[in-house]
Amino acid sequence: MIKIGIGLAIFIFLLGMAVAFYFKEEKREENSIQKLQSIVLEEIKNVSELATFRKNFKSTLMFEDATQLFDFKIPGTSRKFSMDYMGTIVCGCDLNKIHIEREGNSKDRVKMTVPQSKILDIYADVNSFKIHSQEAGLLAENIKIEEQNEWIAKDLDAQKRVAVSEGIIEKSNENIRQVLTSIIAGKNLDKNFQIDIEFLAENEIPQLQSPQS
Numbered sequence: 001m002i003k004i005g006i007g008l009a010i011f012i013f014l015l016g017m018a019v020a021f022y023f024k025e026e027k028r029e030e031n032s033i034q035k036l037q038s039i040v041l042e043e044i045k046n047v048s049e050l051a052t053f054r055k056n057f058k059s060t061l062m063f064e065d066a067t068q069l070f071d072f073k074i075p076g077t078s079r080k081f082s083m084d085y086m087g088t089i090v091c092g093c094d095l096n097k098i099h100i101e102r103e104g105n106s107k108d109r110v111k112m113t114v115p116q117s118k119i120l121d122i123y124a125d126v127n128s129f130k131i132h133s134q135e136a137g138l139l140a141e142n143i144k145i146e147e148q149n150e151w152i153a154k155d156l157d158a159q160k161r162v163a164v165s166e167g168i169i170e171k172s173n174e175n176i177r178q179v180l181t182s183i184i185a186g187k188n189l190d191k192n193f194q195i196d197i198e199f200l201a202e203n204e205i206p207q208l209q210s211p212q213s
Contacts, residue, residue, distance in 0.1 A: 044096065084130045109196070
């Protein structure tokens with residue numbers, strides 16, 4: 001009985017040591033991931049602009065109208081307008097919302113979740129405006145600057161849709177992936193972890209926890 005008691009005590013002692021070691025390792029790994037997240041977020045402050053994807057474009061804007069009566073254009077009421085301009089479209093995401101966590105029960109695999117890119121801004125370069133024609137018939141009102149601005153605003157919306165259809169979101173995501181990969185490699189953060197980068201809508205990203213060392 002004494003031997004059994006001693007054996008049981010030893011077993012309980014070893015089990016306790018194993019449990020303590022397990023939780024110690026768990027804590028160490030979580031601290032390592034939090035440290036990884038802290039380093040990434042700190043580096044992002046210096047490269048946020050680099051992670052923004054910019055694309056320049058040129059557009060030709062044309063407008064023509066006339067007053068009609070029973071499907072007939074009234075002579076002298078026609079107006080024509082055409083111009084070229086250069087613009088810039090800016091695409092990116094809020095890198096401060098990046099979330100880093102361990103994948104499942106893996107000890108060396110980490111998932112970095114990044115907000116999906118979106119169009120942040122699109123604007124026309126006023127200095128690039130080149131008006132080719134601006135005509136108004138004798139019975140027509142002259143084209144106003146407010147009308148020009150309205151046509152340009154509508155054209156910018158059209159350019160935004162074209163850019164999305166041509167894959168600007170995907171190109172921006174790839175640009176951000178390269179920036180993050182560069183940060184990870186430059187700081188040797190991939191030495192202890194295999195880091196997978198995934199893009200999700202902002203409302204699908206887990207709430208960011210304040211990193212602690």
